[in-house]
Amino acid sequence: MSAGAPEPTDDPCGLIAGSPDVLVVGLGPAGARAAAIAAADGWRVVGIERRSTFGEPVQCAELVCSALTIEGLDWDRVTAQGVARMVTRVEDHVPESTAGFAGRMISRRLFDQQLAARAVACGAHLVRGVSVTRLDADGSARLSTGATLRPRVIVGADGPRSQVGAAIGRVNRELVVARQVAVRLEMAYDATDIFLRAAYRGGYGWLFPKDREANLGIGVDYAARSELKALLAGLESELRAVGRIGAAARPSLTGGLIPVGGRLVAFGRLRFVPVALAGDAAGLTNPVTGAGIEAAVRSGELAGRAASAWLGGQQMALEDFDEELGDLYDGAYARAQRHRRETLRCASVSNLRRGWISSPEYWT
Numbered sequence: 001m002s003a004g005a006p007e008p009t010d011d012p013c014g015l016i017a018g019s020p021d022v023l024v025v026g027l028g029p030a031g032a033r034a035a036a037i038a039a040a041d042g043w044r045v046v047g048i049e050r051r052s053t054f055g056e057p058v059q060c061a062e063l064v065c066s067a068l069t070i071e072g073l074d075w076d077r078v079t080a081q082g083v084a085r086m087v088t089r090v091e092d093h094v095p096e097s098t099a100g101f102a103g104r105m106i107s108r109r110l111f112d113q114q115l116a117a118r119a120v121a122c123g124a125h126l127v128r129g130v131s132v133t134r135l136d137a138d139g140s141a142r143l144s145t146g147a148t149l150r151p152r153v154i155v156g157a158d159g160p161r162s163q164v165g166a167a168i169g170r171v172n173r174e175l176v177v178a179r180q181v182a183v184r185l186e187m188a189y190d191a192t193d194i195f196l197r198a199a200y201r202g203g204y205g206w207l208f209p210k211d212r213e214a215n216l217g218i219g220v221d222y223a224a225r226s227e228l229k230a231l232l233a234g235l236e237s238e239l240r241a242v243g244r245i246g247a248a249a250r251p252s253l254t255g256g257l258i259p260v261g262g263r264l265v266a267f268g269r270l271r272f273v274p275v276a277l278a279g280d281a282a283g284l285t286n287p288v289t290g291a292g293i294e295a296a297v298r299s300g301e302l303a304g305r306a307a308s309a310w311l312g313g314q315q316m317a318l319e320d321f322d323e324e325l326g327d328l329y330d331g332a333y334a335r336a337q338r339h340r341r342e343t344l345r346c347a348s349v350s351n352l353r354r355g356w357i358s359s360p361e362y363w364t
């Protein structure tokens with residue numbers, strides 16, 4: 001590694017140079033799961049993460065559905081509280097409470113850190129504070145340290161603006177932009193609140209409780225991003241005025257991009273090197289809810305398995321992986337996209353209501 005490399009890295013033996021079997025770019029949930037699965041099969045896996053601490057900063061509202069299972073994860077440590085129901089507020093109409101949306105509010109920081117630790121325990125070699133700066137047409141990966149890796153397989157798990165995806169011609173073109181703050185909750189709460197308004201063009205607002213705090217945020221279509229700051233400030237003062245929330249819990253402004261254009265074809269090739277995409281890099285986020293953690297975990301696991309199968313001689317492993325993702329997600333995402341387009345076209349109260357997952361009409 002060159003002098004002046006970003007710190008800290010976990011590369012005491014200089015293993016980062018050379019030709020791993022699998023290179024995983026990005027170590028959020030998708031990348032960490034891909035690295036764990038491929039390494040557990042005995043392949044030499046190198047994972048590269050540009051952040052210097054796994055899971056930080058948090059760019060997430062931190063809600064997962066209670067059905068999500070991950071081998072070896074200590075849910076008690078990462079769960080902040082359970083939620084039992086969803087409360088939907090369309091414009092200024094009476095809120096509707098819906099049971100059957102049980103979930104967990106997690107610490108995304110601890111969640112990502114546990115997944116990374118699990119990948120290391122499976123034998124993956126993870127490096128923090130280093131970026132993949134370029135992918136060459138022959139599949140070589142240039143790192144911010146100056147090193148070059150020549151992997152046999154690449155897994156791109158580098159988020160909504162995936163560089164790996166761009167290298168094989170897969171780009172998330174429809175995006176929602178989100179902005180979020182942590183606020184103090186005036187009393188304990190067991191529901192996720194959803195705010196559906198015409199002003200939140202192509203998106204929605206949320207108040208998700210985390211014990212005595214809550215994540216308050218809004219996402220809007222990329223084209224409306226200049227309005228986001230004022231929209232969030234407006235929602236925050238409304239909720240404060242009615243006594244739902246207190247002051248900002250601490251300096252906590254965050255946000256990010258959410259792909260909402262549906263799934264991308266999740267495999268490709270850089271000369272002889274097969275490439276699989278997972279998580280946001282593959283567009284695996286629900287176009288209406290923006291939920292992507294479950295899909296990142298599942299697609300990461302499938303990508304790790306596909307990489308392992310290809311290395312083991314199954315030449316169609318990546319094509320099969322893409323087909324499996326289609327079976328899992330295409331139906332649900334197509335339905336969500338239809339609703340999202342309809343509310344973008346006309347954000348009437350009835351379209352806002354039927355375009356949200358708690359409405360029975362959403363599913364018909």
Ligand SMILES: Cc1cc2nc3c(=O)[nH]c(=O)nc-3n(C[C@H](O)[C@H](O)[C@H](O)COP(=O)(O)OP(=O)(O)OC[C@H]3O[C@@H](n4cnc5c(N)ncnc54)[C@H](O)[C@@H]3O)c2cc1C
Nearest residue numbers: 026028029030050060061062063132159256279280292293
């Ligand atoms: C504000 C907000 C709120 C959200 N709330 C929820 C929610 O409540 N529930 C839910 O299910 N989903 C939510 N999502 C979506 C969810 O966070 C994502 O779908 C999920 O994080 C995708 O995981 P991933 O591993 O694919 O990508 P990421 O978690 O984005 O991880 C990608 C990683 O790649 C790294 N990286 C990028 N480029 C490079 C590079 N060149 N070299 C090295 N490393 C690189 C990044 O640093 C990052 O750590 C939210 C998203 C946003 C923006």
